[in-house]
Amino acid sequence: MAQQQYKGRLTYAQGTYVEFVVAPNQDVDFGDILVVEGKNNDRFYVRAYDFKVKSRWSGMNGVSYLMSKLDENGQIVNQEELDFYLGGNHTVKIGLAEQLCYADHNGQLFNPKTCPDFFCEVRGLSSKDTSLLKEMKGDLEIGFLKSGRTVLELPVGIFGSKAITEHIGIFGTTGSGKSNLVKVLSSSIIDNGNYGLLIFDVHNEYYRDLSQHPKFHDRLVVYNTNPESRHNVRKLALYCDEIEPEDITACATFTEPQLDAIYKLSSVWHDRWMECVLKYDTQDIIEELHECTGQKFQARTISKIKSICWNLEQELNISDTQPNEKASIAMQMMKELEEGKVVLVELKNISPVGEQALSTLLSKKLLQHYAGKTDSERSHLKPVLIVLEEAHRFLGKKELTSQNVFARFVSEARKFNLGLCVVDQQPRLLADKVLSQLNTLFILGLASKADRSKLEAMCRKDILQQRNEIKNLDCGELIVATNYMRFAAPVKVHKFDEFLTRKFQ
Numbered sequence: 001m002a003q004q005q006y007k008g009r010l011t012y013a014q015g016t017y018v019e020f021v022v023a024p025n026q027d028v029d030f031g032d033i034l035v036v037e038g039k040n041n042d043r044f045y046v047r048a049y050d051f052k053v054k055s056r057w058s059g060m061n062g063v064s065y066l067m068s069k070l071d072e073n074g075q076i077v078n079q080e081e082l083d084f085y086l087g088g089n090h091t092v093k094i095g096l097a098e099q100l101c102y103a104d105h106n107g108q109l110f111n112p113k114t115c116p117d118f119f120c121e122v123r124g125l126s127s128k129d130t131s132l133l134k135e136m137k138g139d140l141e142i143g144f145l146k147s148g149r150t151v152l153e154l155p156v157g158i159f160g161s162k163a164i165t166e167h168i169g170i171f172g173t174t175g176s177g178k179s180n181l182v183k184v185l186s187s188s189i190i191d192n193g194n195y196g197l198l199i200f201d202v203h204n205e206y207y208r209d210l211s212q213h214p215k216f217h218d219r220l221v222v223y224n225t226n227p228e229s230r231h232n233v234r235k236l237a238l239y240c241d242e243i244e245p246e247d248i249t250a251c252a253t254f255t256e257p258q259l260d261a262i263y264k265l266s267s268v269w270h271d272r273w274m275e276c277v278l279k280y281d282t283q284d285i286i287e288e289l290h291e292c293t294g295q296k297f298q299a300r301t302i303s304k305i306k307s308i309c310w311n312l313e314q315e316l317n318i319s320d321t322q323p324n325e326k327a328s329i330a331m332q333m334m335k336e337l338e339e340g341k342v343v344l345v346e347l348k349n350i351s352p353v354g355e356q357a358l359s360t361l362l363s364k365k366l367l368q369h370y371a372g373k374t375d376s377e378r379s380h381l382k383p384v385l386i387v388l389e390e391a392h393r394f395l396g397k398k399e400l401t402s403q404n405v406f407a408r409f410v411s412e413a414r415k416f417n418l419g420l421c422v423v424d425q426q427p428r429l430l431a432d433k434v435l436s437q438l439n440t441l442f443i444l445g446l447a448s449k450a451d452r453s454k455l456e457a458m459c460r461k462d463i464l465q466q467r468n469e470i471k472n473l474d475c476g477e478l479i480v481a482t483n484y485m486r487f488a489a490p491v492k493v494h495k496f497d498e499f500l501t502r503k504f505q
């Protein structure tokens with residue numbers, strides 16, 4: 001555990017603003033979170049955001065006098081003499097800090113209530129700061145608190161029960177550590193057991209690492225449409241009657257007549273519409289639709305629909321009507337999620353069209369599954385988080401229509417104990433309506449100013465205060481801001497394999 005460390009003494013306070021003199025042998029960095037020990041066994045948590053250096057020599061006369069000790073090139077003539085003038089207590093470094101929160105003598109945390117007294121001790125965070133640390137740790141650990149240039153061994157995470165249903169955003173340039181963070185978060189969810197997680201794995205990059213987890217067999221389920229003979233990977237397949245028109249319309253661009261035909265097909269054949277589209281000839285379909293609805297569709301219209309359905313049938317292993325509900329793999333997946341398992345759906349070998357259809361379909365099923373329960377039934381189900389990578393493909397400014405399942409998910413899921421975690425390297429491409437609903441943000445390094453500005457514009461003030469830190473985040477470092485935490489915290493995310501080793505050795 002980090003040692004409690006003397007850092008200095010408070011020299012000025014006004015409202016939530018404080019100044020302190022930095023002890024001569026101590027380092028304090030921009031962004032350091034420090035503790036001011038109050039007079040009544042209370043504590044003030046502050047964040048240093050600026051410094052100034054003051055000296056008794058700071059006045060005009062003093063500076064001129066010191067300058068006179070330099071040679072014509074501005075170099076020091078007599079170091080010993082100058083040290084004498086500058087040393088001792090003649091020069092101080094003053095830290096400027098903002099109060100983040102306050103803990104009373106019982107350790108209960110509040111937003112700032114009062115300000116500390118003159119000359120109180122300022123120290124580094126330590127394991128003594130239990131209430132603050134508990135709040136920051138949450139129940140899903142992701143990393144250690146970073147304080148300036150050092151990483152403190154103080155765990156930081158989120159509370160799943162609060163964060164999941166309020167939606168999460170993970171943003172960072174390629175290589176900033178998004179995938180590693182998803183792995184660490186998944187691993188914490190596996191350990192915790194109280195939440196389900198549905199990951200759409202676009203690059204098939206999670207299986208290898210997550211299968212190292214000791215609880216892999218009990219808590220992780222992997223699906224692939226073509227599992228080959230990989231151990232513990234199940235074959236993903238669907239039945240025709242599980243596919244609704246909107247799963248198809250979400251995945252490709254259709255003309256008005258084509259859309260019309262899809263909805264007419266489903267109103268004529270209901271659940272069996274896709275089965276019939278696949279089974280019957282174009283001409284037979286046109287005649288049947290004509291007979292039932294009076295509309296005569298063109299062969300081109302119907303064959304485009306047939307062709308897309310056929311492609312999906314091949315790609316997603318879609319077969320005829322299911323014998324019974326138990327046989328449905330999608331339903332089995334819903335069961336696993338509600339029990340709090342981590343479900344990995346591998347999509348790497350699926351075309352963009354198939355991927356869109358599948359993720360739409362499964363997300364919608366999950367929403368329907370949870371929405372169909374009564375409140376008391378639902379209280380026995382685990383909250384589930386869906387991880388959507390490269391989310392702007394689904395939730396971009398153009399893609400966002402009222403029919404979009406993910407848009408609906410973002411606005412409705414919360415009622416049903418579900419949440420969305422959008423992962424993206426370019427948050428500026430996401431629709432504002434979506435960004436504004438993400439209440440927990442993991443901001444990793446973002447190379448583009450446009451992306452950082454977008455997040456600042458959409459988010460709360462605490463992110464603005466940390467603008468400089470956000471600009472300088474290294475790989476695996478992030479700022480986490482959530483609506484229930486009192487302040488945004490800088491974190492060094494655990495490296496996945498080290499996290500596992502440390503925990504299970």
Ligand SMILES: Nc1ncnc2c1ncn2[C@@H]1O[C@H](COP(=O)(O)OP(=O)(O)O)[C@@H](O)[C@H]1O
Nearest residue numbers: 173174175176177178179180475476493494495
């Ligand atoms: N928290 C971390 N600590 C140490 N190394 C990390 C961390 N996060 C990521 N890395 C390393 O950085 C590289 C890129 O990480 P990755 O998670 O794939 O980034 P992204 O998904 O954002 O492109 C990987 O090699 C990974 O091992």
Ligand SMILES: [Mg+2]
Nearest residue numbers: 175178179180
């Ligand atoms: Mg990645």
